[in-house]
Amino acid sequence: MRDGPPGVGRQVGMRDVASRAGVSIATVSRFINDPETLSPDMRARVEDAVRALGYIRHGAARALSMRRSHAIGAIIPTVDNPTRASKVAALQKHCRENGYNVLLALSEYDLDLELQQCRNLVEAGADGLMLEGGLHHPELYELLESRNIVFVNTIVYDPASPYPNIGFDNRGMARRLAEHLLDLGHTEFGVISGPRGSNDRARERVEGVHRALAKKGLPLPAERVVERPYRVAEGRLGLKTLMELPSPPTAVICGNDVLAFGAILEAQALGYDVPGDVSIAGFDDLDWASQLPPGLTTIALPAPKVGLLAARYLLETLAGKAMPHATEVEVRLIRRGSTGPAPKRG
The missing domain is CATH 3.40.50.2300 (Response regulator)
Known part of the structure; x- marks a missing residue:
């Protein structure tokens, strides 16, 4: 089973990686066990070979062979x-x-x-x-x-x-939350979203709000979508940013309850009444959602x-x-x- 090309009757081994990368087996071993001892160029060559061959270390290969x-x-x-x-x-x-x-x-x-x-x-x-x-x-x-x-x-x-x-359906539930606020007469919306770059859930929730507003002919300008990490303090910063706009929103949808908790705390600290001056909502239905005054409107996620x-x-x-x-x-x-x-x- 040690002979023959990779993928034919055997797992890819360190010898195959070494051959493809044009290095010694000892170098491959150092890459696996102590990569910092290799130069950046050498690490890149071995890593390219590992990826190309789909190499997995022998201990795992034995586990996989047991099914x-x-x-x-x-x-x-x-x-x-x-x-x-x-x-x-x-x-x-x-x-x-x-x-x-x-x-x-x-x-x-x-x-x-x-x-x-x-x-x-x-x-x-x-x-x-x-x-x-x-x-x-x-x-x-x-x-x-x-x-x-x-x-x-x-x-x-x-x-x-x-x-x-x-x-x-992240778009659908964000649309539903926006429609709830539209039914209450809100036309000026803001969003405190989590970072969207590598988070499709955050991206789709913002898209859902966009779609709900577009259906009513309402815009969601870029300056009214603030991205913050999912922490209470960041929710406070997001709300402060929105309320400093020349025309601040009357409804703020947050990417999750943690951001919404921060938004409520900041609104209260700035002297805004929630919901008299600004309505705030989130996603999750964490334990605090029903306990933190005035109680958080949210989408409960099971x-x-x-x-x-x-x-x-x-x-x-x-x-x-x-x-x-x-x-x-x-x-x-x-x-x-x-x-x-x-x-x-x-």
């Missing part, structure tokens, strides 16, 4: 959001009940880092992966498909996607259900059963005290 490690990988952006944590907890519970362990990795909203974390989980022998969102590095999909590793995207619902997914469905999809697919390609999980609009009728101006 099952009984481990499921999960890659999520961060662990500081309770909604995301509840999704992983539900995944782990179902996996544990069925004899599988869960391996967790963080991407930090960085597609290159997510790709590396995916390689790490593959090398650790993960049988399947739960991913978040539908936007990933192209090489990530290539790696998983070349290794026949089962995976599912979560928190997104897209029947037209070529990749399996379980989650929410993340534990997504985690459970993702676990079922992965384990049933590994067992050879056919599963739905795309599954939409319903959300709920919860109206609370942070949204009210648009104030009269002028």
Whole structure:
């Protein structure tokens, strides 16, 4: 099994990588175990060969040859959001009940880092992966498909996607939240979004607000869409930026509840009444949403259900059963005290 070209009856080995990169096996070993000892040019040559050949370290190759490690990988952006944590907890519970362990990795909203974390989980022998969102590095999909590793995207619902997914219609629920505010008479909107560059969920929520307003012939100028990281302090900065505009919005939709909490605190600190002067809404329905005065209007996202469905999809697919390609999980609009009728101006 050690003879023959890569991909024919055997796993790609270090010898193949060395041959393709034009270096010694010892250099490949240093790349794997102590890459900082190599020059940038040498690291790049070996890395190009590793990617081209789809090389996986021998320990993982042995795990893969056994067909099952009984481990499921999960890659999520961060662990500081309770909604995301509840999704992983539900995944782990179902996996544990069925004899599988869960391996967790963080991407930090960085597609290159997510790709590396995916390689790490593959090398650790993960049988399947739960991913978040539908936007990933192209090489990530290539790696998983070349290794026949089962995976599912979560928190997104897209029947037209070529990749399996379980989650929410992010455009649709943002449109629904905007329509709630339109029904209250608001015409001046602002958005405090999470960074959209590598986050398709954030991007689609902004698009959903755009569509709802466009249907009513209303604009959403670029200066009224503020991008901030998902932290309370950043929500405060976002709200301050919007309210300093010559014509500030009377309705602000935030990318999640954490940003919305910050926005409410800043509005109150600036002397604005919520919702008398400005209505504020978010997404998630975190525990604080019903407790922080005046109560946050939000879209409740049943993340534990997504985690459970993702676990079922992965384990049933590994067992050879056919599963739905795309599954939409319903959300709920919860109206609370942070949204009210648009104030009269002028």
